[in-house]
Amino acid sequence: MQLFVNSNLNDTLKAELQQQLSSDQFAGAEPITIVYRDELPKAEQEAALQSANLIMGNPPAAWFAKALPNLKFWQLDSAGFDGYKSVQLTATIANMGNYFALPCAETMVAGILAVYRCIPELTLLQARSEWVGAPIRARTNLLWKKRVVILGTGTIGQSVRQMLTGFQCELYMLARTDPQADLHTADELKALLPKIDIVVNCLPGTATGFFSADLITAMKPGSLYANVGRGSTTDEPALISALQSGHLGGAVLDVTATEPLPADNPLWTLPNVVLTQHTGGGQPNEDAGKVDQFLRNLALFLAGKPVETAVELGRGY
Numbered sequence: 622m623q624l625f626v627n628s629n630l631n632d633t634l635k636a637e638l639q640q641q642l643s644s645d646q647f648a649g650a651e652p653i654t655i656v657y658r659d660e661l662p663k664a665e666q667e668a669a670l671q672s673a674n675l676i677m678g679n680p681p682a683a684w685f686a687k688a689l690p691n692l693k694f695w696q697l698d699s700a701g702f703d704g705y706k707s708v709q710l711t712a713t714i715a716n717m718g719n720y721f722a723l724p725c726a727e728t729m730v731a732g733i734l735a736v737y738r739c740i741p742e743l744t745l746l747q748a749r750s751e752w753v754g755a756p757i758r759a760r761t762n763l764l765w766k767k768r769v770v771i772l773g774t775g776t777i778g779q780s781v782r783q784m785l786t787g788f789q790c791e792l793y794m795l796a797r798t799d800p801q802a803d804l805h806t807a808d809e810l811k812a813l814l815p816k817i818d819i820v821v822n823c824l825p826g827t828a829t830g831f832f833s834a835d836l837i838t839a840m841k842p843g844s845l846y847a848n849v850g851r852g853s854t855t856d857e858p859a860l861i862s863a864l865q866s867g868h869l870g871g872a873v874l875d876v877t878a879t880e881p882l883p884a885d886n887p888l889w890t891l892p893n894v895v896l897t898q899h900t901g902g903g904q905p906n907e908d909a910g911k912v913d914q915f916l917r918n919l920a921l922f923l924a925g926k927p928v929e930t931a932v933e934l935g936r937g938y
Contacts, residue, residue, distance in 0.1 A: 622650075622651050622652070622653045622654070622674040622675060622693075623653070623654050623656060623669075623672060623673045623674050623675070623691075624642075624653050624654065624655045624656065624673065624674070624675040624676070624677065625656050625658065625669055625670050625673035625675070625676050625677070625680075626638070626655060626656065626657045626658065626676075626677045626678060627658050627670075627676065627677065627678030627679060627680045627698075628677055628678035628679075628698050628908065628911060629659055629908075630657070630908055630912065631908070634908055634909060634912055635655075635657065637909075637912065638655065638912055638915075638916075639655060641912075641916050642655070642916075646916075646920055647919075647920070647923070650923045653675070656669050656673070658670075658678075658680070667684045670684050670689075671684070671687060671689055671691075672691060673689075673691065673692060674691050674692060674693050674694075675692075675693060675694050675695070675696075675919065676692065676694075676695040676696070677695075677696050677698065677911075677912075677915045678696075678697070678698045678911075679697055679698055679699055679702075679704075682704050682705050682707075682708060685705070685708040685710070689710065689712070692710060692712040693712055693713065693922075694712055694713045694714075694715075694918070694919065694922045694928075695710070695712050695713070695714045695715075696714075696715050696914065696915040696918055696919070697714065697715065697716045697717065697932075698717060698911045698915075699716060699717055699721075700716055700717045700718065700719075700720065700721050700722075700776075700777075700902070701716075701825055701826060701851065702716055702932065702934060703825055703826025703827055703851065703937065704826070705934045706826075706827070706934055706935060706937060707934075707935075708934050709935075710934070713922055713928060713931065714931065714932055714933070714934060715914075715918050715928045715929060715930050715931050715932060716930050716932050717911070717914060717930065718776065718914075718929060718930030719776035719780075719930075720902075720910060720911075720914065721777070721901070721902030721904075722775075722776035722777045722779070722780040723780050723904075724901060724902050724903055724904045725777045725780070725823075725849045725875070725901040725902050726777060726780035726781040726783075726784055726849075727784070728849060728873075728875055728897055728900070728901035729781055729821055729847045729849050729873060729875070729901070730764075730781070730784050730785070732847060732873030732875075732895045732897060733764060733819060733821075733845060733847055733873055734764055735873075735895055736762075736845060736870070736871040736872075736873060736893065736895055737761065737762040737763065737764055737845075738761055738762075739757050739760055739761055741892070741895060742757065742892070743757065762870075764785075764788045764790070765788050765789060765790075766788070766789050766790060766791065767788070767790050767791070767818040767819055768790070768791045768793075768816060768817050768818045768819070769785055769790045769791065769792050769793070769817065769818065769819045769820075769821060770792075770793045770794075770795060770804070770810065770813065770814070770817050770819070770820050770821070771792065771793070771794045771795070771821045771823060772795050772810075772820065772821065772822045772823055772824050772828075772831070772832070772850070772854075773794075773795070773796060773822070773823035773824045773825070773828075773850060774794050774795075774796040774799045774801065774802050775823060775825070777823040777849060777850075778794060778796075778821075778823040781821050781823060782794065790819075793813065793817075795809075795810055807831065807833070807835075807836065810836060811835065811836055811839045814836060814839040814840050814841065814844075815839060815840075815841050816841065817840070817841055817844060818841065818844050818845065819844060819845045819846075819847065820832075820840065820844070820845070820846050820847065821847045821848075821849070822846070822847065822848040822849070822850045822854060822855065823849055823850045824850040824851065824854045825850060825851060825854075825937060825938075826850075826851040826853055826854070827937040828850070828851075828854045829851075829853045829854060830853070830854065830856065831854050831855075832846075832848075832854055832855045832856065833856050833859070834856045834858075834859035837856060837859045837860055837863050837868075837869075838859075838863070838868075840863070840868070840869060842868055843869070843870040844869060844870060845869065845870055845871050845872065845873065846860065846869055846871075846872045846873075847872065847873040847874070848872075848873070848874050848875065848876055849875040849876065849901045850876065851876055852874075852876040852877040852878040852879070852880065853878060855878070857877065857878040860872065861887050861888060861891075864891050864893060864894060865887065865891065869893075870893060871893035871894065871895070872888075872891075872893070872894045872895070873894075873895045873897070874888065874894065874895070874896055874897070875897045875898075875899055875900070875901035876899055876901075877896075880899055881898075882896065882898075914929070917929065918930075
């Protein structure tokens, strides 16, 4: 069998992957030849994918335009996969499940605290060796007992919820189909927003445009907006306008509509915005964890057992 590895792995992880695939765990399987995208000339990469039986990582969606009759198993190295929703495959597919949930949640909580405690401003003052001190105290805020709506009840949303309970926040969760959610529609959300201090968006790309200009307008004056889901789920021009006018007190954005964020986008220079540049899922030994997940699922697949975190591309989960 041929394994196409799209993920960028260092030499240590490549050696570990080869060693594990040659171990007793896979002794009964057909020998696996590994092809790394980053070791192939650009002109040969797509052809290597199309002849693969196994895939690790997230190749360009356009490479799936042709049928892949040999493909049996594909392990994504992301939790989200909305870019592949039109891809038609019969192979078994799995994502990374809750692997990125805790770091994404910590990024949102850290960003909200940074805005409330004026950390970006203080960092700039430190870089200039400028002491302001006391006047900044009047502009600080507390996360303690804030009213928060979390959009999405998946693993990231649940992790945000768990962390915010430590601040005794009043929490509401929105999800279209989850019966355990407090809110299920945009209208229900709009009615609640005037009382909410913070909105944390953990929605997948399938919710494109959900957080509309209408919802942004309905937000409580001075409230915060945080997004670790997908930039496409937010009306970004309306968000920028609300931040510029002072209607919103700030934003914490791990994702934006266009990434990398264009140099002329106002989000770069707004003082009440924290941009974390899609690093929210980052964690120690991140790539090693991706290799471990691939090996676990491959072993299950070859044994004819259900894989962990199996997904259907068209369904979106």
